[in-house]
Amino acid sequence: MPPLKPTQTVQLFVTCMVDAVRPEIGEATVAVLEAQGVKVEFPAAQTCCGQPAYNAGYRSEARAVAAHFLNVFDATSGPVVTPSGSCAAMVHHGFADLFGDDPVQLRRAQAVAARTRELSQFLVHDLKVTNVGASFNGRITYHPSCHQLRGLGEGTAPLALLEQVAGSELVPLAGAEECCGFGGLFSVKLPQVSGEMVARKTANIDATGAAVCVTCDAGCLMNIAGRLQREQKAVRCVHLAEVLAGSVPA
Amino acid sequence: MTLTTRIELALHNPHLQRALDANYTRSQEKRNISMGALPDSALVRDRARAIRLEALRNLDQYLVQLETQVTACGGVVHWAASAQDASAIVARIAKAARSRLVAKSKSMVSEEIHLNKRLQADGFEVVETDLGEYILQLRGDVPSHIVAPAIHLTRADVAETFEQQLGLPAGVTPAQLATDIPLLTSMARTALRKVFIEAGVGVSGVNFAVAETGALCLVSNEGNGRLVTSLPRVHIALMGIERVVPTMADLEVMLRVLSRSATGQNITCYTSVVCGPRRAQEPDGPTELHLVLVDNGRAAMLGGELAEALLCIRCGACLNVCPVYREIGGHAYGSVYPGPIGALVTPALGGMREFGELAQASSLCGACQEVCPVRIDIPTMLIKTRTLHLAATGGAPVWNAGLKMWSWAMRAPWMYQLGLRMAAWGAALLATAGPLRLPGPLAGWTDHREFPGIASTSFRARWAARQRSQNAKASAAASARIDGSSSSAGCGARGNAGAPAAQPASGQRAAAFCGGAHSARAAGARPAANAARV
Numbered sequence: 001m002p003p004l005k006p007t008q009t010v011q012l013f014v015t016c017m018v019d020a021v022r023p024e025i026g027e028a029t030v031a032v033l034e035a036q037g038v039k040v041e042f043p044a045a046q047t048c049c050g051q052p053a054y055n056a057g058y059r060s061e062a063r064a065v066a067a068h069f070l071n072v073f074d075a076t077s078g079p080v081v082t083p084s085g086s087c088a089a090m091v092h093h094g095f096a097d098l099f100g101d102d103p104v105q106l107r108r109a110q111a112v113a114a115r116t117r118e119l120s121q122f123l124v125h126d127l128k129v130t131n132v133g134a135s136f137n138g139r140i141t142y143h144p145s146c147h148q149l150r151g152l153g154e155g156t157a158p159l160a161l162l163e164q165v166a167g168s169e170l171v172p173l174a175g176a177e178e179c180c181g182f183g184g185l186f187s188v189k190l191p192q193v194s195g196e197m198v199a200r201k202t203a204n205i206d207a208t209g210a211a212v213c214v215t216c217d218a219g220c221l222m223n224i225a226g227r228l229q230r231e232q233k234a235v236r237c238v239h240l241a242e243v244l245a246g247s248v249p250a
Numbered sequence: 251m252t253l254t255t256r257i258e259l260a261l262h263n264p265h266l267q268r269a270l271d272a273n274y275t276r277s278q279e280k281r282n283i284s285m286g287a288l289p290d291s292a293l294v295r296d297r298a299r300a301i302r303l304e305a306l307r308n309l310d311q312y313l314v315q316l317e318t319q320v321t322a323c324g325g326v327v328h329w330a331a332s333a334q335d336a337s338a339i340v341a342r343i344a345k346a347a348r349s350r351l352v353a354k355s356k357s358m359v360s361e362e363i364h365l366n367k368r369l370q371a372d373g374f375e376v377v378e379t380d381l382g383e384y385i386l387q388l389r390g391d392v393p394s395h396i397v398a399p400a401i402h403l404t405r406a407d408v409a410e411t412f413e414q415q416l417g418l419p420a421g422v423t424p425a426q427l428a429t430d431i432p433l434l435t436s437m438a439r440t441a442l443r444k445v446f447i448e449a450g451v452g453v454s455g456v457n458f459a460v461a462e463t464g465a466l467c468l469v470s471n472e473g474n475g476r477l478v479t480s481l482p483r484v485h486i487a488l489m490g491i492e493r494v495v496p497t498m499a500d501l502e503v504m505l506r507v508l509s510r511s512a513t514g515q516n517i518t519c520y521t522s523v524v525c526g527p528r529r530a531q532e533p534d535g536p537t538e539l540h541l542v543l544v545d546n547g548r549a550a551m552l553g554g555e556l557a558e559a560l561l562c563i564r565c566g567a568c569l570n571v572c573p574v575y576r577e578i579g580g581h582a583y584g585s586v587y588p589g590p591i592g593a594l595v596t597p598a599l600g601g602m603r604e605f606g607e608l609a610q611a612s613s614l615c616g617a618c619q620e621v622c623p624v625r626i627d628i629p630t631m632l633i634k635t636r637t638l639h640l641a642a643t644g645g646a647p648v649w650n651a652g653l654k655m656w657s658w659a660m661r662a663p664w665m666y667q668l669g670l671r672m673a674a675w676g677a678a679l680l681a682t683a684g685p686l687r688l689p690g691p692l693a694g695w696t697d698h699r700e701f702p703g704i705a706s707t708s709f710r711a712r713w714a715a716r717q718r719s720q721n722a723k724a725s726a727a728a729s730a731r732i733d734g735s736s737s738s739a740g741c742g743a744r745g746n747a748g749a750p751a752a753q754p755a756s757g758q759r760a761a762a763f764c765g766g767a768h769s770a771r772a773a774g775a776r777p778a779a780n781a782a783r784v
Contacts, residue, residue: 014709016660020670021702023709027763030713042713047660053653055614057636061657068661097630150616179573183613185649190610191694192254192261196577197613198699226699 004079004115004126009039011073013082013116016048017218025218028245029083029119035245036127045072051090054098055184063098070095070108073115079126080116083241085148085216088118093151118148119241120157120216134244135166138211141173143201143224143237145217149177158216158240165243173213174204182223198227206233212248213237253607256582266402270579273401277570280514281621288510298507299624301500302561305461305492309552312461312494313543319464323526325539330363336544337368340453340486343540344374347484349450355470355478356380357455358396358564359488359544361586362599365453376453377445379474381438388415394580396587397512397566402579405431412437442474452478452536456489457563458504459541462497465525466541469509469518476522485527485536491543492560504563507623511565547599555634559594561624568618568628574611583608590618590628597635606639648691667710674704716763 010033014026030040050065069091073080082088095109123129142162149155162170181187181197188194201224205213213235215221225237242248260266285291305312317327330336336359344352352374354360366376366387378387382400386393388411393399400408409428416437418427427433454475458467466487468475479485495501501523509515528535551557569575569589580588585596585605593608609632618628644650659665680686686703687696695701 016666019709020673020704023705023707023712026709027712030763042710044710044714045663047663047666050660053657055633055636056649056653057609057633057638057640058649058653058657059637061653064657065660093630097633146613146615146617150620177617179613179615179617181573181613183615186610186613188692188694190254190257190574191697192257193574193577193611194613194694195698196261197573222702223699226695226701229700230698 001114001117001121001125003128004117004122007078008037009041009077010079010081010122011076012040012042013046013049013073013080013087014042015082015084015087015218017222018083021222022218022239024247024249025083025221025239025241028239028241028247029081031245031247032119032123032132032241033081035132036123036129038127041076041078043072043076049087049090049094050098051087051094052184054090054094055186059098062094066095066098066109067105070105070112073112074108078115079122080112081119081122082116083119083216083239084218085118085145085152085154086219088116088121089147089151091116118152118154118157118216120161121152121154123244124157124160130160131164132161132244133166134164134246136168136212136243136246136248138167139169139171139209140165140243141171141205141208141210141213142176143173143180143205143213143215143220144176145215145220146177146179148216158214161240161244162214171208171210173208175200176204180220180223182217182219184219187223194223198223202227202231202233205235205237206231208235210235212243214240214243216240251584253582253584253611256584257578257611260578260582265404266579269402269404270576273395273398273570274576277514281511281567281570282514284510284514284516287516288506291510294503294506295623295625297503298563299561301495301503302563302624305494305496305500306552306557306560309491309494312496313491315461316459316464316494316541317543319461320459320466320526320539320541321464323464323539324529325464325526325541328540328542330542330544330546333363333544333546336363336488336542336546337365339540339542340365340488341368341372341374343484343486343538344369344451345372347451347538349483350375351445351449352376352451352453353445353449353478353482354378354380354383355452355454355468355475356383356399357453357488358393358586359455359490360453361393362490363488363544363546365488377442377449379442379445379472379478380470381435381472381474384438384442385411388412392581393586394588395566395569396564396589396592397569402581405429405434408434416441446474446477446481449478449482451484451486452480452482453486453488454478456487456493456541457508458501459489459494460496460498460501461494463525465498465501465523467501467505468522468524469505469520470522471513471515471519473520476520479522479524480535483536484538484540485524486540486542487524488542488544491545491548493563508563508565511563511567511621511623551598554598555638556594556598556631558626558631559591559598561626562591562595563624564591565623567621567623571617571621572612573615573617574613578611583611590632591626594628594631594635597639602635602638602642606635606642609633609635609639652691667708670704670708674706674708677701677704678706712763 018025033040049069050062054062092113099105099109180201181194221237238248320327328339330339369376378384385400385408395401406428456466457469509518527537527539568591572590575589583592585592587595597605612632614629616629659669686701688701
């Protein structure tokens with residue numbers, strides 16, 4: 001992706017999951033962006049990118065929601081920044097598939113996709129910052145979400161940011177690139193398999209001795225955090241934005 | 251048996267779990283090393299994909315060219331529209347060859363058309379000569395992997411089977427046999443040599459057929475492929491119609507990616523290229539060569555939504571990296587072709603109604619696409635398969651209704667907000683009885699992990715409060731400039747369940763717009779679940 005022009009105003013796509021389940025990630029995202037002198041706007045009519053239905057094969061339902069997303073963000077200008085690799089990948093790839101037979105919508109989708117960045121991408125590739133002045137006292141490990149890593153092809157930006165967090169030690173996670181088992185509705189449609197997958201992930205996370213496991217997707221976060229909590233482990237799963245904003249929940 | 255039952259069986263089989271874990275780690279290491287050592291492997295894979303695309307785009311021409319060339323080499327080409335046709339053709343040829351014994355090398359197409367059943371029903375004795383397939387045949391088992399068919403078995407399983415079926419060699423205890431791999435392989439070798447020599451018919455698969463020359467290429471590591479195609483009087487080669495490549499130069503590219511992706515080998519021990527039967531001046535080889543081109547649903551796939559799956563060269567790399575295959579193994583799929591590619595090919599060939607459900611066995615993590623030597627976009631194809639399966643079956647009413655409602659709500663911000671509020675209330679209500687357990691089709695979530703609940707104050711509500719606060723401050727500042735008075739606007743009380751929240755530790759919640767007090771979590775609406783919450 002070519003870097004976006006430096007800009008003073010970005011459009012925040014907070015994602016439905018952050019909005020509903022962990023709004024603190026949205027607040028942290030705003031704090032990180034504002035600390036870089038970026039003005040954040042939040043288009044109030046935004047809802048979801050349509051991915052849950054798209055992945056489940058409910059194409060027309062997904063198309064309707066994706067069209068709403070396009071209506072909302074096509075009316076704005078400047079970068080669209082989202083604290084989710086998965087939702088960004090949906091805008092980049094899912095929309096092209098959904099609107100492949102509709103040239104008008106496809107053009108709009110491509111225009112919005114060209115402006116859409118996952119948070120770490122925007123910081124590192126567009127703003128060219130890796131040190132946002134964050135500090136964290138303790139050991140950190142990183143779980144790359146599948147859609148961040150393979151969907152967006154973004155394996156380095158989050159690590160570049162984490163390496164600059166003062167006071168912390170970034171340790172590698174065994175099997176980091178293995179899926180945590182979230183997979184949207186997969187987690188409730190094949191819960192036994194998803195459960196085994198997340199148990200492997202939390203065992204690997206626990207073995208690092210890290211205080212926090214950082215990820216760039218609220219889906220993985222909810223899955224991993226929920227499992228760590230069930231296992232009563234001390235290590236917590238947090239979002240990259242929370243670490244960068246210095247707002248890791250106590 | 252349903253998919254869920256087969257999955258449960260696999261998950262509760264520790265023996266299988268160990269075998270699958272070992273395969274997962276070992277196969278990926280080997281593949282990554284050999285693929286990593288291939289100069290410009292990304293370009294080679296691009297080229298391999300381009301070759302396969304070209305073959306499929308002009309499949310009709312290449313198949314006719316292949317037929318012409320195979321015939322010119324002295325072979326006979328048979329076209330089989332269905333699995334039944336294909337089995338019948340093989341049975342007819344075998345009958346004419348007047349040999350009761352049929353030696354087979356590994357062929358997934360023969361599994362697909364259930365050839366052994368048909369031949370056995372016709373009175374033939376069919377012996378699998380690939381070691382893995384031979385073990386399975388002795389056990390009455392079926393393959394669980396397209397390249398390593400007996401991957402679900404351990405050395406001890408094999409020893410037990412050989413002891414029962416072939417007899418314990420003199421002077422060897424069962425415990426010794428279970429640890430002596432050379433002895434186990436020599437037992438198979440002794441039994442199979444006889445078959446190679448006595449069989450009048452050899453049945454093989456085809457890894458690639460070359461349209462340009464009529465050459466049939468087979469790769470193997472045990473040499474059984476070469477014996478099956480050269481010792482018996484009649485050689486019958488089975489291939490899916492999609493496995494053609496235009497030229498010998500193309501074959502070379504395909505071989506470079508096939509063995510690396512399949513077994514992590516730069517090249518397999520045996521690469522056989524067969525052009526027709528024995529020629530007059532040649533001392534050995536079969537007197538007849540028959541190539542059976544099996545359609546069995548493939549032509550119908552062409553031009554359809556799952557056509558890309560026809561690029562597959564059956565290397566099995568997607569099985570080896572799939573986190574779902576790693577948990578459930580091949581048998582849980584209940585199909586000849588398991589794993590990510592199996593979840594595409596099986597419904598496409600065997601029926602969307604019956605097998606479309608297999609596409610659910612994926613978290614869409616994309617590991618399969620990453621290793622696929624011909625870069626099939628398996629995740630997107632799995633999504634398409636889910637759509638086709640919904641169309642074929644009508645879908646489950648609970649999900650249909652849920653996603654329809656969801657889709658409506660997500661298009662209307664007011665409905666979305668109402669939904670958020672209802673979800674927050676619902677979650678809080680469910681949590682009053684103790685740790686939150688999700689109901690109905692969502693119950694699987696809390697069977698394996700906690701659910702964090704729905705924030706009582708959404709991000710958008712916090713954002714709106716912040717905007718109001720900022721506006722109020724701005725207007726207060728403006729009026730202060732006018733009359734010297736001041737006002738303040740906060741957001742502390744909004745959206746709370748009533749209880750005041752503890753102030754966050756200094757510096758910890760810098761990002762929270764309103765001190766983090768808006769969440770029902772912080773406000774103590776769910777005391778039972780609070781203590782352990784993330």
